Amino acid sequence: MRVAEVLILEGRNIYSHHPTARVTVELEDLCDKESREITHFNAHLLKTLPGLAEHSCSGRQGGFVARLQQGTYFGHIVEHVILELQTLLGYNKSFGKTRYAGKPGHYQIVFEYGLAPLVQPLVELAIQVVKGLLNEQSVVIDVLLEDLRRRKAEAELGPSTMAIVTAAKHRGISVRRLGHESLVQLGTGKHLRRVQATLGPHSSCIAADIACDKSMTKLLLSRAGIPVPFGLTVSNPKEAVEAWRLIGRPVAIKPSDGNQGKGVSLNLDSPAEVEAAFELALRFGSKVIVEEYIKGKHYRLLVVGDRLVAAAERIPAHVVGDGIHTIRELVTITNRDPLRGDKHEKPLTRMYLDDLSGTVLKKQGQNPESVPSEGLLVYLRDSANLSTGGTASDVTDDVHHNIRSLAVRVARIVGLDIAGIDMVLQDISEPLVLGSVIEVNAAPGIRMHLYPSQGECRDVAGAIVDMIYPAGHPSEIPVVAVTGTNGKTTTSRLIAACLRRKYAHVGMATSAGIYVDEQMVVSGDTTGPWSANVVLSDPLVEAAVLEVARGGIIRGGLGYDLADVAVITNISADHLGQDGVETLEDLARIKGLVTEAVRDNGYAVINATDPWCHRLGVESKRSIVFFSSESNDIIMQHLACGGKAVYILGNELVFAEGSNVIKQINIDDIPLTFRGIAKHNIENCSAAAAAAWALGMDLAEIELTLKHFRPDLKSNPGRQNLITVAGVNVMIDYGHNVAGINAVGTLAKRLCRGQVIGVICAPGDRTDVAIRSLGATASEFFDAVFIKEDEDLRGRRAGEVANLIKDGLLTGGMAEDKVVVALDEKSALQQGLSLSSAQDLLVVFYESLEHTLALLTELEQSLPASQTQMVVAGVVGR
Structure with a gap:
């Protein structure tokens, strides 16, 4: 059993209005074999994938098991294994169908998919599972799914982009992913807008660059009278220590152009701590900032447009002691939370023990093997970023109106339409007295607002979409x-x-x-x-x-x-x-x-x-x-x-x-x-x-x-265009089936006072019956026919299509001496023009309009022109 073809249908299609794959599978030695013929196969399959017992089939839940017991072909079995594997990957897709593909042993499996890059490996894995069970091998699904889970994490949209996509679709806005990263197109035509994570269509590149340069951000904000920590940019450990001494109090050290809390150290108050923190920060940026450490609670405020849409208190990665387990064990236990995953794949990120966490633990008198007492909060990071394992509590409703106004002003000064503003405050529900703006973030992550550990989930993605498409502003062109x-x-x-x-x-x-x-x-x-x-x-x-x-x-x-x-x-x-x-x-x-x-x-x-x-x-x-x-x-x-x-x-x-x-x-x-x-x-x-x-x-x-709107080469090129070539009236058309030949032939007969002569062809991918029928239809309208063939024979032998057309013409009653096979188009046109008089109409059916017109132009220069012009139903040939 093997995969013969994979077809991805991203848009609405004849099988489903959702993204669908059509996979052709060659059953090989399993052709015509049924599940009931293989001893113990059904039992092993259901034991390996117990979720199959719930699969619907033949219109009823659990119907797939009945089909297995009655006996079903292996293409159908692979279909359901694919659907179940998708379920285990987190995609709830139930639509699937299997049908004969028109060739012995070949079946088409059609199913809705969750992620296009996973389709082929998913099908191959399903076949591997079925083959393994047939060979009575041990099949451990979790192990087999590891690679697909990794691919899924790499290929899926990030949580911020996915939330925006979901909000857009909920509002009836069309969405198209551009490439394999997080760039997405919303809407169509003049109304289309592009977003990438939380960078919107109006996000300024200059503003984003400012936000990425923490020194420049602080400069702009301080000049605007907004409180920021006093600090200096340094280039070596010695300068860092000198800056700490100048500040005269505990400091924070961070890369000037870092992100996600990488390389950030807080509450440093000794030369050794400062020097070590400098080296760490330098690993994540080109410059290092030493600034005063602001005590208080860490908050993230999200500004979209001209309003604050969410606020969260952020808590650094931590574990809570139970008096039994070591810190290392507590990290493992905490990471088992299904809401935690790698990087940004889940609402929360897994915590890790590394050199930085060792430094943070040491300041608390702990190490990874310590057993903290019950209820003791032990921090693994100084920074409160979700990307390093932190958590967040929603405090949107608690934000003091002065703080709200300040956040909006900060975003405006930096120039960001979507901004994540980090502040350290004593209490966000009170006016700013002691506190500071620590950072301003372009393309801020919004997981903390979508999935706070405590408090209300905020539809910040919807707020972003509503800013992009305000009420009354269309997203789609007609x-x-x-x-x-x-x-x-x-x-x-x-x-x-x-x-x-x-x-x-x-x-x-x-x-x-x-x-x-x-x-x-x-x-x-x-x-x-x-x-x-x-x-x-x-x-x-x-x-x-x-x-x-x-x-x-x-x-x-x-x-x-x-x-x-x-x-x-x-x-x-x-x-x-x-x-x-x-x-x-x-x-x-x-x-x-x-x-x-x-x-x-x-x-x-x-x-x-x-x-x-x-x-x-x-x-x-x-x-x-x-x-x-x-x-x-x-x-x-x-x-x-x-x-x-x-x-x-x-x-x-x-x-x-x-x-x-x-x-x-x-x-x-x-x-x-x-x-x-x-x-x-x-x-x-x-x-x-x-x-x-x-x-x-x-x-x-x-x-x-x-x-x-005229039937000419300007308004409607290639459709019943009347031109004159060397004094001969010529109609050019694309008729390529029975109905098309009938329509054009009827028109030609009614227009012409003389003979109607045809230069005809047919696409080679039509059936023999269809091509003969085209010829038979042509016999009803043309007094003489020159048969040519397309350049693209579409799998036919030279002369094969022409002979089928000729058979149809003769069957339709046309005399054989009125039928000429001239496979070369130029030859057919030349003979047709030579036979035609000024009172006749030469009807030419083309494969390529440009090529046919070029040939007619060439022939016009080589053929003698007729001395008369014909009036065709009130239309003068010219």
């Missing part, structure tokens, strides 16, 4: 997602053209590239999740139109969280036989994800003449705007219930809501419809108009867009 079988690109372009009348900067991802402000920024077929992220991560973009294709959904899920409007143009046969898509129902289920991922106040824009689209609209449970190239019962019933629809009545494009007709536009005034004869473009225009209306666009602006 998103329109467009899916379907045909018409997606034209519809997307039309919607984007509408939005440009309202928004200054519109981003768009289509099968023809990614555009920002009508400028292509990425070329190619860009209809997957990566492309959506490119658009939504651009801070210039104010609104986005995202074409969403089947392949991208299957292989990567959605690249956005929720759309404001989702459009399904139509559902027809294409890509069947690929990626497990065998039927129209399969295809509809995949496309339906787009209508599921719509905001509660958003709209699904649905084709009322397509039964699959109608079904998806109803299932989406979102408000619907229907569109159609005709009026039908579905639209009338929808309007009778007060709904919205855009449809054709007579020769008018009608916008209606309830019993009211809001607006009408004459079809002849919409260039894309070719005076009403391009039915497929009437549907595309209706869909785009409905989407723009659903998004709140003014109907007058929509009308202007429809009247100015």
Whole structure:
């Protein structure tokens, strides 16, 4: 048994609306074997992972055990072992399914995951566990999980960032992790903001640098009249001792540019202590500060924006004697607290005995082997940082108003929008008399406020998010997602053209590239999740139109969280036989994800003449705007219930809501419809108009867009573009399936007074049946056909696709002498142009628009031009 493939689906996907992995496992010698066939296997499995007894299966809790007893395949067993291992790692994920992968012995295991970097090692460990049990080996889960726990600690977001992410998601703000550290993007487009730990989008680099330089911080604060300890910066032990003598009282020594309490020593009052503390501080910074030691309680005050949001009293790492155990033993016992972990992985950090703790213990007359009396508090550190094992008690409600004002002023003077201010005070509930500001921290840790050892937990992460996105400030730009079988690109372009009348900067991802402000920024077929992220991560973009294709959904899920409007143009046969898509129902289920991922106040824009689209609209449970190239019962019933629809009545494009007709536009005034004869473009225009209306666009602006959007290479490149090459009228299109050939062929027949000649091709990854059907459909519209092949054969042999198309053409009734196989595109175009007269129309289906246009330009210069030009349904070829 081995892992054959691992696919990570970070966004909403066809299996779940949560991050999901799809793993293909090859069972090898376990193929077709069931759990009941292996003696003692079930018992050993449940003994090793007793939590499996609670796993649901077949719709009931504990059902997995029943399946084991009845006999189940090992792919299914690995699925449940994966889920249980995740539970042991702290991820409560219950969704999983296993299915046949279409190849003997291969199964796809789909499951929700907690952390993407753990997926592959998690699956490999699950297989290792099952194999070990099959071989009757001793399997100790805790030992096997050690490596995964280490990886988890390294890969997880830190507690501060995770708290902010959780608060953002709770507020409906989209979140995307950038890289493998703690940098996170909140929101989209012009509203996106980036945070890293508690460094926010408005955190000043200069302010952070000031806070990291303790000497500069003290200088600024003292000049502002804020009490800080008197001190000096020194460069060697001798200067440190001289500074102590100058201060004339116990001192604190710390690195000038340190953090997390590293290298800090307090209450030093002898040359030997000062010299040792200097050497320690120098290990953690480039400069060393000697300053007066301030007696009192240690407090951390968190300022966010212009207000104090939390305060905590911090207590250094310590143990409490019981008269029985040594200090070393007490540390071990205390570290067993499940709230303590390594570094920042848990609310509290484990305590450690080292040279520094030895020094602190010595000052108390203790050592690691001492047995402190019952109730005696023994400190292991001078500094009160949580990162060195300290604890915290919430005192937010006790802070005196003068102290509150002082904390906010300190943050303002340093220039930090998020600041952790360390103060030593006699009592935080009283005005400042004896006390001082010790440090100001940029990117302060917030664990102590989220999980205080005593007192109330404070939603400081929520306060940070609320500062980034104040009430009434949006976090997301409007998103329109467009899916379907045909018409997606034209519809997307039309919607984007509408939005440009309202928004200054519109981003768009289509099968023809990614555009920002009508400028292509990425070329190619860009209809997957990566492309959506490119658009939504651009801070210039104010609104986005995202074409969403089947392949991208299957292989990567959605690249956005929720759309404001989702459009399904139509559902027809294409890509069947690929990626497990065998039927129209399969295809509809995949496309339906787009209508599921719509905001509660958003709209699904649905084709009322397509039964699959109608079904998806109803299932989406979102408000619907229907569109159609005709009026039908579905639209009338929808309007009778007060709904919205855009449809054709007579020769008018009608916008209606309830019993009211809001607006009408004459079809002849919409260039894309070719005076009403391009039915497929009437549907595309209706869909785009409905989407723009659903998004709140003014109907007058929509009308202007429809009247100015032309079927040319500028507005809609590669979609029914009419050009003239050497006197021959040429239509260029991307039709690559039966429905596309039918739509373009119908239009060409109605436009042309002479012969319609085709230069056609088909993608090689379609089934033989689909390619033959494309050829048969083409036979209905073309008087002669030149068959070329794509540069990318998609796994086919040269000539294989062309022969399948030819079979379809002949089966459809086209005479063999009207069919020419010319695999090279230039040859096919040249022959097509040579055969065509001025009254004919040459329809060219392309693989690459740029390449085809370049070939046509080259051929135009080498072929003699016809002396006449043809008028095509009122459109002059030029």
